[in-house]
Amino acid sequence: MSKEADGGLSALPIASTLHTIPARRLILHPKEWSEFVPIVCSGWAMSSIALPDGRRQVISFLLPGDIVSVGSLLAPLSGHTVEAITEVTYRKFKRQEIKDLLFARSDLLERLFTLWNEAKARADQLALDLGRRRADERIARLILRLSEKVAKRSLVRTQTFDFPLRQRHIADATGLTPVHVSKILGELQRAGMIEISGRSLTILNASELQRVADWR
Amino acid sequence: MSKEADGGLSALPIASTLHTIPARRLILHPKEWSEFVPIVCSGWAMSSIALPDGRRQVISFLLPGDIVSVGSLLAPLSGHTVEAITEVTYRKFKRQEIKDLLFARSDLLERLFTLWNEAKARADQLALDLGRRRADERIARLILRLSEKVAKRSLVRTQTFDFPLRQRHIADATGLTPVHVSKILGELQRAGMIEISGRSLTILNASELQRVADWR
DNA sequence: CGGCCCTTTGACGGACGTCAAATAGCGTGG
DNA sequence: CCACGCTATTTGACGTCCGTCAAAGGGCCG
Known part of the structure; x- marks a missing residue:
């Protein structure tokens, strides 16, 4: 592609x-x-x-x-x-x-x-x-997919990228409730895998995040 | 179509x-x-x-x-x-x-x-x-969709039609486990909406089934 | 400054999964 | 035709995941 x-x-x-x-x-x-x-x-x-x-x-x-x-x-x-x-x-x-x-x-x-x-x-x-993965898997995968999508456009892969989604957008993309999304995102951040601040997201520990996401 | x-x-x-x-x-x-x-x-x-x-x-x-x-x-x-x-x-x-x-x-x-x-x-x-409907909804919708699909081929709409699916097929189509599919199918049958016997399915109460399915 | 939406957190409940055992069905080979 | 073995189905007990409800901040924009 x-x-x-x-x-x-x-x-x-x-x-x-x-x-x-x-x-x-x-x-x-x-x-x-x-x-x-x-x-x-x-x-x-x-x-x-x-x-x-x-x-x-x-x-x-x-x-x-x-x-x-x-x-x-x-x-x-x-x-x-x-x-x-x-x-x-x-x-x-x-x-x-x-x-x-x-x-x-x-x-x-x-x-x-x-x-x-x-x-x-x-x-x-x-x-x-949606049919076969659990909440943390779905959210981690969404983050990784968006990270790749953004990277394809900026032509460079950076750990931090623009992330304007509200948690209800993530919820509607993953078939979850905003409340549960908040809990999972909190866990991912406390575990040091990602950081979300302002309207941008940083992937701090890509390999761990990929493991959670069951990536590829 | x-x-x-x-x-x-x-x-x-x-x-x-x-x-x-x-x-x-x-x-x-x-x-x-x-x-x-x-x-x-x-x-x-x-x-x-x-x-x-x-x-x-x-x-x-x-x-x-x-x-x-x-x-x-x-x-x-x-x-x-x-x-x-x-x-x-x-x-x-x-x-x-x-x-x-x-x-x-x-x-x-x-x-x-x-x-x-x-x-x-x-x-x-x-x-x-898969993201937004519950088990009974998903299963009822699958049954109704298959019923329409079969009807389109036989050119007549009959209440009873050929239904060779095993419960694991239904489970894999609805994102559920075979055990849970068995429970829901049992409920639908005990409620008099459908009957499954041999390898065929009969819709006994279409309007109730459609209500459960949140049809259309 | 005020209002609104978003986020976070905790308590609780319900839906669905897991495990296990018993039964029924079904195909295969003797 | 029967015996056997495998797979499918049913059922119950129990556990986990995720949803619901509620309340308390936090951020953003008028």
Whole structure:
């Protein structure tokens, strides 16, 4: 996989409009099927699905370069809510223009297939994690995955990175309650594996954290 | 969605070979990336991912007409184990031939995109179920989903249908233990909602079962 | 400065897992 | 056809993990 998470789509010669949205606001409504496809340019967002009673599950966190819903590029796909976590800027592309371009350049189409399969593989792994791993494992894995995702963008791997998630975001990503997330994060910090302060996270003991996460 | 779960692919003029495999045998190894794509012709199979220590999660049950891993049609996708539950017959198509045909007929390609997104949507829903629903909800939903899946194939909706799953299959699909599955199934039966006997299942009280399942 | 959300902590409860034993079913080979 | 052995199912006792509830700070923004 390349270092550009969108497969280079954002660098293509297609018309787009730039938008800015404050934290906590919706970027995509679950019922919406617009003619536009957004790509995140700055900030963090999350894609989730929800039950009528408010329970919800985060499917993926979106960082700069991520296409909001890869699957929606070529065929309708709805039900996902996309919400800004920090302030987010994003670019809206016309779906039809992307589609035309993709079909004109089979190399890009192949890249899209790969991106699509990666998204599916992540969804399957998420199901495995939620069905078969315990709270500390899930949280440690989330931290390590986000650490890798951030590292891929900054091109350097640092122990400390920007971490704007609230504990309720972590809870909705791991199928836990915010209270329990707080307890586990406290344990991980007291054990000297990580440190969270301000809006950034430091991995202090990577190998121990990986052991807890049952990594790879 | 059409009544043919593979979007009509199995009726296409492509060379294929027919295979038969006994229950409990593997159809696709997790490391394998062959040049063939199997489509189930008879019997039940399951697609799952596993951890080294044996814990595993069923991602989908495959019934006649189902393509084994839609995503693998156009780009590599591995990690899934596909195992026969009953005796299974399936047809192996050459990946390259399917690919050529799909690109020659854009109507079929569009159908594939739709199948693709349906698979992704099911994976996301699975994550929501595993992360946010309780045991009885998960099991009731699995039963109702399978009932619909079977009904779509037989073209009639009957209260009783073929149900070859062992409780460990249900456990691996719902993220539970076989013991707990047994308890919940016992409750559902004592409550008069379902009856399981031999290798078939009867839905006795659909509306109650739907209520437990928090259906739709 | 005030209000709101977030985080932390503890006590308690419920859901689900683990362990174990008894029974039933099912396929295989004699 | 029966005997055997394996696997699946059922059930109960008990333990653990995680959720719920509640209260007390802490941080952030108007």
